[in-house]
Amino acid sequence: MVMGDLVTEVDVAVLGGGPGGYSAAFRCAELGLETVMIDAGHRLGGACLYEGCIPSKALLHVAAVLGEAERAKEFGVDFGEARISLDPMRKWKAERVVGKLARGLASVAKAKGVAVIGGRGAFEDSRSIRVGGDEPQVVRFKHAILATGSVPVMPPELAIGSDRIMDSTAALEVPDIPERMLVVGGGYIGLELGQVYAALGSRVTLVELTEGLLPGVDRDLVQPLARRCEKLFAAIHLGRKVSALKPSAGAIEAAIEGEAPQTFDRVLVAVGRRAVTESLGLEATRAALTERGFVAIDERCRTGDPHLYAIGDVTGEPMLAHRAMRQGKVAAECIAGRPCLRQRRRPRSRLHRSRGRLVRGDGGAGRPRGQGGEVFVGRLRPRRHHRTERRADQADRGRRLQPRDRCGHRRPRGGGADRRGRAGHRDRGDGRGSGRHHPRAPDAVRKPDGGRREPPPSIVPLTPPNEAEACRE
Numbered sequence: 001m002v003m004g005d006l007v008t009e010v011d012v013a014v015l016g017g018g019p020g021g022y023s024a025a026f027r028c029a030e031l032g033l034e035t036v037m038i039d040a041g042h043r044l045g046g047a048c049l050y051e052g053c054i055p056s057k058a059l060l061h062v063a064a065v066l067g068e069a070e071r072a073k074e075f076g077v078d079f080g081e082a083r084i085s086l087d088p089m090r091k092w093k094a095e096r097v098v099g100k101l102a103r104g105l106a107s108v109a110k111a112k113g114v115a116v117i118g119g120r121g122a123f124e125d126s127r128s129i130r131v132g133g134d135e136p137q138v139v140r141f142k143h144a145i146l147a148t149g150s151v152p153v154m155p156p157e158l159a160i161g162s163d164r165i166m167d168s169t170a171a172l173e174v175p176d177i178p179e180r181m182l183v184v185g186g187g188y189i190g191l192e193l194g195q196v197y198a199a200l201g202s203r204v205t206l207v208e209l210t211e212g213l214l215p216g217v218d219r220d221l222v223q224p225l226a227r228r229c230e231k232l233f234a235a236i237h238l239g240r241k242v243s244a245l246k247p248s249a250g251a252i253e254a255a256i257e258g259e260a261p262q263t264f265d266r267v268l269v270a271v272g273r274r275a276v277t278e279s280l281g282l283e284a285t286r287a288a289l290t291e292r293g294f295v296a297i298d299e300r301c302r303t304g305d306p307h308l309y310a311i312g313d314v315t316g317e318p319m320l321a322h323r324a325m326r327q328g329k330v331a332a333e334c335i336a337g338r339p340c341l342r343q344r345r346r347p348r349s350r351l352h353r354s355r356g357r358l359v360r361g362d363g364g365a366g367r368p369r370g371q372g373g374e375v376f377v378g379r380l381r382p383r384r385h386h387r388t389e390r391r392a393d394q395a396d397r398g399r400r401l402q403p404r405d406r407c408g409h410r411r412p413r414g415g416g417a418d419r420r421g422r423a424g425h426r427d428r429g430d431g432r433g434s435g436r437h438h439p440r441a442p443d444a445v446r447k448p449d450g451g452r453r454e455p456p457p458s459i460v461p462l463t464p465p466n467e468a469e470a471c472r473e
Contacts, residue, residue: 005136005137006135006136006137006138007137007138007139007140008036008117008137008138008140009139009140009141010035010036010140010141011028011033011034011141011142011143011335012024012025012028012033012034012036012141012142012144012145012332012335013035013036013038013129013139013141013143013144014028014035014036014037014038014144014145015038015121015129015144015145015146015147015148015280016037016038016039016046016146016147016148016149016312016314017037017038017039017041017043017044017045017116017147018046018048018049018149018312018313018321018324019046019048019049019312019321019322019324019325019328020046020147020149020311020312020321020325020327021037021046021145021147021311021312021328022037022044022105022108022109022114023324023325023328023329024145024147024311024328024329024332025037025109025114025145025328026108026109026112026114027328027329027332028336029112030112031332031336031338033332033335035113035114035115036114036116036117037114037115037116037117038119038121038131038139039116039117040118040121041118042116042117042118044102044105044109044116045098045102045105047150047151049098049101049102049105050098050102051168051172052172052321053321054097054098055093055097055098055172056168056172056189056192056193056196058092059093059172059174060192060195060196062089062199062200063195063198063199064199066082066199069082084177086174086177089174090173090174117131117139118133118134119132119133119134119135119136120132120133120279121139121280122279122280122281123144123280123281123282123284124138124281124284125284126284126285126305126307126308127140127141127142128141129141130281141307142307143308143309143335144307144308144309145308145309145310145311145328145331145335146280146287146295146308146309146310146314147310147311147312147314147324148275148276148277148280148312148314149275149276149312149313149314150273150274150275150276150313150319151273151274151276152167152168152269152272152273153271153272153273153274154167154269155269155271157243157244158242158245158269160245160246160247162245162247162252164247164251164252164265164266164267165252165266165267166266166267166268167268167270168189168193168270171193171268171270172193174200176266177201177202178197178264178265178266179203179265180205180264180265180266181194181202181204181205181264181265181266181268182204182206182207182242182254182262182266182267182268183204183206183267184242184267184268184269184270185207185208185270185271186207186208186210186212186213186214186215186236186238187214187215187270187271187272189270190206191206191213191214191229193268193270194206194229194232194268195232197268198232198233199232204232204233204234205233205234205235205236205237205262205264206229206233206235206236207240207241207242208237208238208239208240209239209240209241210238210239212226212238213225213226213236213238237258237259240256240257240258240259241256241257242254242256242257243255243257245267248263251264251265252264252265252266252267273313273319274293275293275294275295275313275314275316276314277289277294277295277314282295285303285305286303286304286305286306287305287310288303288304290316294314294315294316295310295315297309297310300330300331300334301315301330301331302334309331309334309335311324311327311328311330311331312327312328
């Protein structure tokens with residue numbers, strides 16, 4: 001420690017302000033623990049809010065609006081040719097979407113009493129973090145939660161130092177609308193941004209190293225998306241690799257295996273993300289890394305150091321925000337001494353229905369996702385959709401709860417008419433109705449057990465007994 005450094009002592013220090021980090025910090029504060037968050041950008045939301053999920057969904061909304069306007073021509077509504085202004089679109093995305101959510105998170109942190117420290121943090125030992133920046137300080141803690149997230153991967157053979165080669169963060173800024181665009185990687189990031197640029201007017205070519213889009217996802221679910229992408233994209237090359245990129249007269253020339261060299265105005269590289277574990281001082285703690293560079297944790301998000309927990313992308317696949325948020329709550333509960341929550345290492349065995357295909361929840365796409373489990377995949381033709389069964393159950397329950405008149409007949413709600421628009425009662429002699437319209441004598445009131453009882457003396461029959469008997473027949 002340097003003399004003069006500001007020292008802050010807390011119960012929990014959260015390193016990283018993404019979905020996992022702020023979820024853990026908010027839960028710790030709710031459980032009565034004094035908590036601070038340390039983020040290099042002095043902001044809450046992380047890559048998900050600023051460089052990932054939220055801005056990509058905002059741009060996908062723009063693409064969907066353009067697609068709906070184009071499809072409206074099929075039924076005679078023509079809005080004319082779309083005119084796209086990038087500056088207002090970027091402003092809307094940054095201020096109305098991302099900015100609004102960021103301000104909301106800052107308000108929640110203030111309301112819960114969670115302080116946010118701006119600066120890059122690194123562990124000095126298992127009980128303290130040194131924070132750089134404009135106001136250097138040392139944060140001493142009883143427990144720390146590591147939630148530094150991930151960054152896009154750029155393969156060395158594709159990193160040629162040209163501003164025309166973008167990662168997902170740069171592509172979300174929409175610097176321009178290129179006439180020809182190459183997307184390297186057929187995962188969800190490449191497909192989302194490829195669809196956005198295709199809707200904006202670019203001719204998109206996609207190259208995927210594996211034999212199918214969205215590797216690891218059930219093939220039956222991928223088929224509809226693949227058909228849509230075939231219509232949107234200029235070309236899709238599966239089982240191919242981009243071996244080299246080089247600048248060429250204001251463009252990028254790409255060498256695709258099995259194809260002639262092609263020229264593109266911009267190239268998006270979306271081949272995955274890697275965990276941020278460098279320069280964190282983990283070597284000063286007892287936390288260990290896996291072979292792939294992720295922080296090793298157990299089912300309660302504990303590392304090899306008893307004072308250190310890790311959550312989110314830094315712990316490995318799947319790199320999804322909802323997983324990080326769940327892990328953040330698990331870590332907070334464990335720190336507070338409430339072992340009721342835990343991270344499920346293996347999902348429960350469940351059956352998922354997908355176009356007549358049933359797959360267990362702990363596997364899919366032809367191979368298991370866990371260790372020591374067997375995956376059973378089968379196909380069947382469903383007899384009836386589960387929604388139809390649910391609606392039938394609801395309809396049957398509605399009939400049982402339908403109000404009855406003084407004669408014991410079910411009275412339709414709202415206006416006294418049945419679903420077919422017919423008024424009156426329906427009877428076919430067995431108490432369930434036949435569709436004939438007539439009033440029924442009170443002496444025909446049925447008991448719940450199927451018997452009959454005499455009408456009360458105060459009720460005067462609406463029809464003579466002989467007519468009532470004729471109606472029953």
